[in-house]
Amino acid sequence: MIIQKIIDFFEITNVFYLFFLILASYIFTFYYRYFTRPNPFPGPLPLPFIGNLHNLYDVKLFYEQCQQKYGDFCEIMFNGRRCIIISRPEYMEKFLNPTSFSMRISHSQGIDELGFYGRGTIFNNDYKSWYYHRQFFTQALLTPRFMDSAISSTNKLFDELSGYWQSLGMQKINLSAWFHGLANDIVSIVTTGERVYAIASYYNTQSVIKSEHPDALVEDGNKFVKASMKLVIDALFFLLVGPFMRHYVPIFRNISISMLKNRDYVFERFDMIIKNRRKKIDELPLDTEMKSDMLTSLITANTSRNTINVKTIDGEMLKPMNDEQIRTNLIEAILPGTDIIAKVFCFITYNICKHPHVKQKMLLEIDTIFPKSSKNFHVSHDISKLKYCKAIIKETSRILPTTYVIPRYTIEEYEIAGYKWPAGTLFHLNRIVANKNPEFWPNSEIFDPDRFYDDNKYDKKMNDKNLAMFGGSQRICPGRKFAMTELLLLMVLVFKNYNVELVNNNEPLKIKAGITLNCKELKVKINPRN
Structure with a gap:
């Protein structure tokens, strides 16, 4: 009887409802986290699953347009991570200081799978x-x-x-x-x-x-x-x-x-x-x-x-x-x-x-x-x-x-442009604009x-x-x-x-x-x- 009830539950309609519920929950959680994120900067609205991947049809043009539309500090998202774009030279200096060590990117499952990380x-x-x-x-x-x-x-x-x-x-x-x-x-x-x-x-x-x-x-x-x-x-x-x-x-x-x-x-x-x-x-x-x-x-x-x-x-x-x-x-x-x-x-x-x-x-x-x-x-x-x-x-x-873009991933808390950023924040230094x-x-x-x-x-x-x-x-x-x-x-x-x-x-x-x-x-x- 129990097995039959389980089978009856997984009719096509119920499966559709379950899928829709999971999808809706994911989208709600995604945008809740996005709109309640700390230190919010302007930027193009990311989409669930792909972030701003759809905007990267011309990467150089996209980064130029981001600065023109949102200013010298803005943010995008790809692969589920926030990325802060900086387009002013004086704020890049801290990342490019000869005595500092910072990562280029955070752990990337894709680069790891490719055999380089x-x-x-x-x-x-x-x-x-x-x-x-x-x-x-x-x-x-x-x-x-x-x-x-x-x-x-x-x-x-x-x-x-x-x-x-x-x-x-x-x-x-x-x-x-x-x-x-x-x-x-x-x-x-x-x-x-x-x-x-x-x-x-x-x-x-x-x-x-x-x-x-x-x-x-x-x-x-x-x-x-x-x-x-x-x-x-x-x-x-x-x-x-x-x-x-x-x-x-x-x-x-x-x-x-x-x-x-x-x-x-x-x-x-x-x-x-x-x-x-x-x-x-x-x-x-x-x-x-x-x-x-x-x-x-x-x-x-x-x-x-x-x-x-x-x-x-x-x-x-x-x-x-x-x-x-x-x-x-x-x-x-x-x-x-x-x-x-x-x-x-x-x-x-x-x-x-x-x-x-x-x-x-x-x-x-x-x-x-x-x-x-x-x-x-x-x-x-x-x-x-x-x-x-x-x-x-x-x-x-x-x-x-x-x-034209220099990636940096912080290994400790950084203060940039009056904001404190926790370790593990990804920055892109936008040289094409700076x-x-x-x-x-x-x-x-x-x-x-x-x-x-x-x-x-x-x-x-x-x-x-x-x-x-x-x-x-x-x-x-x-x-x-x-x-x-x-x-x-x-x-x-x-x-x-x-x-x-x-x-x-x-x-x-x-x-x-x-x-x-x-x-x-x-x-x-x-x-x-x-």
Whole structure:
């Protein structure tokens, strides 16, 4: 009888009523908590289950519109968490203070499922673990021969790129595609010591005459590059889409499964590269001089090979890295590094071409420091003399910050803008808006590298402080010196040797906003410079 009553209760009508009751209770609780939240800031109304995920169709535009509509302090919600958006530089300073340590994000089940949370430096909120990885990562990039090797590799790859351009007859080109290929090859060589043949792969799509590299190598490298770049996009999906939707909603579940298969392929490729390099190193005599790439440094650090010594604050030697830890560090070096170099260089080129007076001043500096008769003008010491070129890079980053939102998650109570925020509050530092605040940046809409060059015209020290080009605090990008050197070198190689003009000077820059700002396409006319 009892069983029969239970069966009778679960008739379709009663099931519908029960479902409706649960749903209504959830929605009521959701909005009750929302409207009674402490320190309420204005912002777009979130929806149950998805928060403000539906607003993120164009992330850059959305953050700009939030500031315009709600002011310098507003809030959104995604993945069930409040997120406070700050768009004023003076309130960002506390998060970017060099002595402070704050998390990038709170625990993310999605990033954990993808295999990155709590590992490496980007998604690691455990200070001891983060510090361990940070020390190895930084020291590997600071070995004496690393930068010289990077510069040498860049010169060789650019020579190959120039050969491809000449083969194609110097036609109008998509600079974005070429430099994503170039950056992929550069970063792959300096991190793993191996090429992915990305330039050759793109050349093969543009010419009936194929590159001299074996097709199998080029195709395999192209597959690896595409899978790796896809992993960056997949991380945003796993960060924003909650576990219920990823696991139980059919369309999102299928997408999630596909992304995890892609992740497995990328991990397996890196594991194979690490395993093969370990084997080669083990077969070498102990007194053999090691390669200067990042992978070799990570494998041999704090071992009998002694490429680099990585110590704790107290001076004790840290234990060597295992393969999984090395893999995480390589991925964190390659994926963001490749994207940033390619994107920023495209943004630089666009702004230089749009402002002839800036271009002329830049060329004068390059030709003065690197005359045609010079043979060794690509060394690190000479590159560091490019003060105006460096100012162009900084002003480009102000106008078009590649990392346009900096996430910070508090580990202790913070007082911001007169409000006390408990530990565990998520903040987004809205650089795309803050970098154009007229109170801090006079004539903020004008592209003017003198902000970072002319002490008499602007307060250059204050501008450098507010820029936060590579983030800030202990979370500042450990590869910033490498990235800046590569960008300066590429400016010399391109603009010393070629005249570069936009195909359509009136066409706006084609940008796509995801985790970072991406240059979708940049059509230029390029010819040898007399």
